[in-house]
Amino acid sequence: MKNIVWMLFVLLAYGCTEETTVDNGRDNQSKIVGCIELKELISSDSYDVTSTKTFIFSDGRISYYVSAQEVEGGKLFSSSDTTFVSASDQSVRITDSYGNIRTYQLDTSGFAVSCRMEEGGGTERNYDFTYITDSEGHKFLSEVTEKTDNGDTYSSLRLDYSEEGKVRVEQTVDGSSETYIIEFNKSVAVENAHGLPDLFLSELYPLSMHMVAFYGGFIGDSYRYLCTDMYPASSPELEEHTSYEYSLGDDGELSGCWMLTVSGGEEYVRNISVKLTI
Numbered sequence: 001m002k003n004i005v006w007m008l009f010v011l012l013a014y015g016c017t018e019e020t021t022v023d024n025g026r027d028n029q030s031k032i033v034g035c036i037e038l039k040e041l042i043s044s045d046s047y048d049v050t051s052t053k054t055f056i057f058s059d060g061r062i063s064y065y066v067s068a069q070e071v072e073g074g075k076l077f078s079s080s081d082t083t084f085v086s087a088s089d090q091s092v093r094i095t096d097s098y099g100n101i102r103t104y105q106l107d108t109s110g111f112a113v114s115c116r117m118e119e120g121g122g123t124e125r126n127y128d129f130t131y132i133t134d135s136e137g138h139k140f141l142s143e144v145t146e147k148t149d150n151g152d153t154y155s156s157l158r159l160d161y162s163e164e165g166k167v168r169v170e171q172t173v174d175g176s177s178e179t180y181i182i183e184f185n186k187s188v189a190v191e192n193a194h195g196l197p198d199l200f201l202s203e204l205y206p207l208s209m210h211m212v213a214f215y216g217g218f219i220g221d222s223y224r225y226l227c228t229d230m231y232p233a234s235s236p237e238l239e240e241h242t243s244y245e246y247s248l249g250d251d252g253e254l255s256g257c258w259m260l261t262v263s264g265g266e267e268y269v270r271n272i273s274v275k276l277t278i
Contacts, residue, residue: 032060033194035277036215040270041072048072055215061087062216083212094212104213109139112218115210124149127206131220132161141220146206155206168233173205179233180204184225190246190254194276195222200230226257238264 036055041048054066062085070078083096092104092112099120104112115127126147131139146155160168167182182200195217201207202214213219231241240263247256254274261268 033057033276033278035275036196037273037275037277039273039275055212061085062212065212065215085212085216087216087218092213092216092218102210102213104218106218110218111139111220112210112213115213117209125154125209127210129219138221140223141201144207144210144219146209157201157204157207159201169201169204171204181231181233182227183229185228186225188228189225190248192222192224192226193253196254197222200227226254235263240264 034057036057038053040051042051048071050070050072052066052068052070054068055062056064056066064085065083066080067083068078068080081097083094086093089110090106092102092106094102094104101118102115103118104115107113111131112129114129117125117127119125126149128143128145128147129141130143132142133139140161141159142161143156143158145153148154155173156171158170158172160170165184165186169180169182171178171180180200197214197217197219202211207214207219210219226244226246228244229241230244240261242259242261245258246254247258249255253276256274257272259270259272261270
């Protein structure tokens with residue numbers, strides 16, 4: 001399945017420029033989330049695996065993240081890895097069980113402007129983050145750039161909010177580029193009441209290297225609504241398109257996302273359960 005990016009669900013607003021006002025999740029968030037759990041059953045011809053991603057918060061700040069996988073029934077194997085977060089007013093340090101250390105420098109708004117990633121094997125990578133600011137002072141990620149330890153640019157993401165109801169996301173990795181379009185149907189939009197991050201972007205390289213910081217709220221303001229559609233800007237031979245539907249619990253909280261991807265005449269369905277602990 002060409003150009004389909006591993007994603008959970010997409011949380012973006014209706015697009016903005018520096019002159020546009022966009023409602024974001026922070027100002028609309030009435031409850032502080034203590035835990036976000038995302039769970040999915042991943043099927044294959046060999047065996048089914050349950051993937052669980054858990055983000056734990058304390059006093060409004062992310063404190064650690066647990067990624068777990070378990071083969072159905074637990075008969076073959078299960079694994080769990082924990083990533084720890086320590087933060088101050090000017091920096092954030094994230095360490096994982098693989099020996100990777102990410103050190104973020106923050107601006108006066110508490111958002112990352114740079115990151116030095118020291119990998120367990122001795123390699124160093126550096127990242128720069130830039131933002132646009134709307135008329136109400138909300139800051140949204142506009143670009144992330146990755147440089148290798150020799151100073152060469154290896155990858156980047158650029159976000160264009162200029163077209164109403166759409167966001168263009170240009171991904172460049174090792175000289176190759178792809179552009180994705182994210183759309184929002186306002187008539188069926190679901191409000192992002194707890195300021196969850198954009199998971200499509202969080203799993204799109206190189207932002208995928210910063211999932212914990214993204215969930216922790218250190219990489220730009222979150223947006224108010226969940227997206228309804230996503231597709232590559234140019235895939236006429238596959239006619240690839242992903243549609244999103246969301247489920248809410250009795251308390252009105254987001255409880256799941258159902259995704260249907262049509263590509264090359266084939267259909268692919270994913271179900272993600274979402275558990276928010278207040």
